[in-house]
Amino acid sequence: MKQMPMWRRYARLLGPDPAADVKDELRFHLDAKTDDLIAQGWEPEAARREAERQFGDLRSVQHAGEKLGKKMERHKRLQDHWNDLFRDVRYTFRKLGRDPGFAVAAILILALAIGSNVVVFSVVNTLLLRPLPFPNSEELVWIGPPPQKCGKSCETYSADAYEEFRDQTRSYQGITGYMAFSSPDNLRLTGRSEPKPATGIEVLTNFFQVLGVQPEMGRLFTVEDGRKGAAAVVLLTDPYWRRQFAADATIVGQTIDLSGSATTVVGVLPPAFDFGAVFAPGTKIDLLTPLILDNERMWGNIVTMIGRTKPGVTLAQAQAEALLVEPHLCWKVKYPKSCGAYGGKDSSMQLRVLKDYVKRTAAPLTSCFVVRCSDDPAHRLCQPVEPPARPCGCPGKGICGTRCSGRKPWPHHRPTTD
Amino acid sequence: MDRAKLEFFRGTLDVLILKALVWGRLHGYAITNLIRRQSDDALLVEEGTLYPALWRLENKHLLEAEWGLSENNRRAKFYSLTAEGRRQLRQETRIWQAYATAVAKVLGATQPPALEELA
Numbered sequence: 001m002k003q004m005p006m007w008r009r010y011a012r013l014l015g016p017d018p019a020a021d022v023k024d025e026l027r028f029h030l031d032a033k034t035d036d037l038i039a040q041g042w043e044p045e046a047a048r049r050e051a052e053r054q055f056g057d058l059r060s061v062q063h064a065g066e067k068l069g070k071k072m073e074r075h076k077r078l079q080d081h082w083n084d085l086f087r088d089v090r091y092t093f094r095k096l097g098r099d100p101g102f103a104v105a106a107i108l109i110l111a112l113a114i115g116s117n118v119v120v121f122s123v124v125n126t127l128l129l130r131p132l133p134f135p136n137s138e139e140l141v142w143i144g145p146p147p148q149k150c151g152k153s154c155e156t157y158s159a160d161a162y163e164e165f166r167d168q169t170r171s172y173q174g175i176t177g178y179m180a181f182s183s184p185d186n187l188r189l190t191g192r193s194e195p196k197p198a199t200g201i202e203v204l205t206n207f208f209q210v211l212g213v214q215p216e217m218g219r220l221f222t223v224e225d226g227r228k229g230a231a232a233v234v235l236l237t238d239p240y241w242r243r244q245f246a247a248d249a250t251i252v253g254q255t256i257d258l259s260g261s262a263t264t265v266v267g268v269l270p271p272a273f274d275f276g277a278v279f280a281p282g283t284k285i286d287l288l289t290p291l292i293l294d295n296e297r298m299w300g301n302i303v304t305m306i307g308r309t310k311p312g313v314t315l316a317q318a319q320a321e322a323l324l325v326e327p328h329l330c331w332k333v334k335y336p337k338s339c340g341a342y343g344g345k346d347s348s349m350q351l352r353v354l355k356d357y358v359k360r361t362a363a364p365l366t367s368c369f370v371v372r373c374s375d376d377p378a379h380r381l382c383q384p385v386e387p388p389a390r391p392c393g394c395p396g397k398g399i400c401g402t403r404c405s406g407r408k409p410w411p412h413h414r415p416t417t418d
Numbered sequence: 419m420d421r422a423k424l425e426f427f428r429g430t431l432d433v434l435i436l437k438a439l440v441w442g443r444l445h446g447y448a449i450t451n452l453i454r455r456q457s458d459d460a461l462l463v464e465e466g467t468l469y470p471a472l473w474r475l476e477n478k479h480l481l482e483a484e485w486g487l488s489e490n491n492r493r494a495k496f497y498s499l500t501a502e503g504r505r506q507l508r509q510e511t512r513i514w515q516a517y518a519t520a521v522a523k524v525l526g527a528t529q530p531p532a533l534e535e536l537a
Contacts, residue, residue: 021495024493024495025445025446025469025494025495026469028445028446028447028488028492028493028494028495029445029446029447029465029469031492032445032447032488032490032492032494033447035490054465055465055466056464056465056466057466060466061465061466061469061470064470064473065469065470065473068470068473068474068477069473071477072473072476072477075477
């Protein structure tokens with residue numbers, strides 16, 4: 001492209017006016033002609049008229065000129081635009097070439113920024129823009145108190161409390177939940193090749209039925225899978241199945257080695273199911289295993305609760321019922337002292353439509369979840385022995401915290417005195 | 419022959435305009451005068467075709483225009499040839515001369531070509 005001299009950029013500082021240019025040019029022509037005619041002896045009036053007559057259709061010429069002028073103006077503007085752009089690009093590369101260190105840093109920063117933007121957008125897209133990928137998702141409610149200072153431990157329920165709530169309420173077609181405490185790469189897939197970390201999460205066996213997720217292949221979990229001592233089973237997410245097992249169509253029924261235990265793959269979940277996108281933004285879940293409540297009874301609050309209301313039951317009705325049932329929940333049924341420990345004041349259940357919960361509160365999986373009992377240094381780590389007065393790790397009282405994912409218990413907090 | 423009716427062949431006006439500007443920049447009115455005088459009043463350029471032609475040539479970057487003062491101190495738009503315009507003029511002139519020579523040969527013939535050449 002022809003190089004545009006620098007000054008040209010300022011030539012049209014006050015803005016071009018092709019129409020006025022055309023008018024001026026034609027007026028000059030008529031004036032010059034009139035002058036010549038007068039010089040030949042015409043009367044000024046007659047000379048003017050004669051000049052106009054000779055010119056012919058002034059208006060259509062003027063019109064054509066204006067049109068062409070505008071076109072040229074647009075063209076010039078575009079050309080200036082490209083010239084500026086090329087100048088900037090050349091300048092950029094020249095500068096970058098002179099300082100490779102800076103260039104590398106700049107490119108890295110850009111790459112990281114773009115990457116993180118993509119991640120954030122994909123999360124925002126799932127959380128805010130798209131409806132939840134479940135049928136009749138407006139029926140799905142998050143059952144729990146509003147966000148608590150003491151964290152997830154105070155916003156979830158013990159195995160017993162979950163079962164009691166499930167059995168004592170009438171508003172729901174089903175109530176399910178998942179293990180609130182897990183961490184990325186908490187499992188190891190071995191036996192196929194090099195041991196590979198994988199991220200799994202335990203869900204109650206009715207999890208998919210309540211959400212309305214159908215398997216892509218195989219079956220979902222059954223009640224039996226959640227019994228104590230049941231054979232270990234696992235459901236694979238679609239991306240993991242494709243990535244790790246090369247979309248092996250015969251995977252259902254095969255046994256894989258998960259963190260040292262032989263586990264049967266019972267099914268593959270559909271591509272639309274993305275646990276992380278809904279419940280733990282930014283986390284990729286590879287596989288899902290049954291949460292066996294009988295193994296978890298000695299733990300604190302570990303179950304999140306998600307319910308699907310019956311058709312026609314409003315959120316307000318479900319909420320009213322929850323407030324009636326909640327005071328009777330026991331952290332552990334065996335210990336009557338632990339009954340009536342849930343709810344009260346700011347920590348009472350406040351049901352939310354799942355979509356709204358996901359929007360505001362869903363958080364990435366935290367690796368080990370550490371609960372602070374109190375700021376009081378007298379409260380030290382110790383082993384869980386006795387049932388707590390209150391089931392959650394709220395400041396000042398009772399058993400706190402819960403455990404890491406995997407089989408290793410996280411030391412519980414208990415107020416002790418030195 | 420009526421001078422005003424001497425129609426331009428297609429493209430002729432363009433090359434005449436280019437030629438008119440060979441000696442320096444001119445405004446539109448001066449171009450018509452130059453062509454008229456140069457042709458001994460045989461060629462009259464109509465204003466209605468001259469200006470669109472000028473703008474077209476400017477648009478094709480064969481001419482460039484700038485505003486200046488005319489001989490009697492009026493603001494006028496002056497046109498001058500670009501390098502590309504000069505190239506175009508040389509080429510058009512060659513083509514035109516070749517064409518004119520050929521036409522002249524045919525029209526000026528006094529006897530038909532030799533027979534064997536017709537076959």
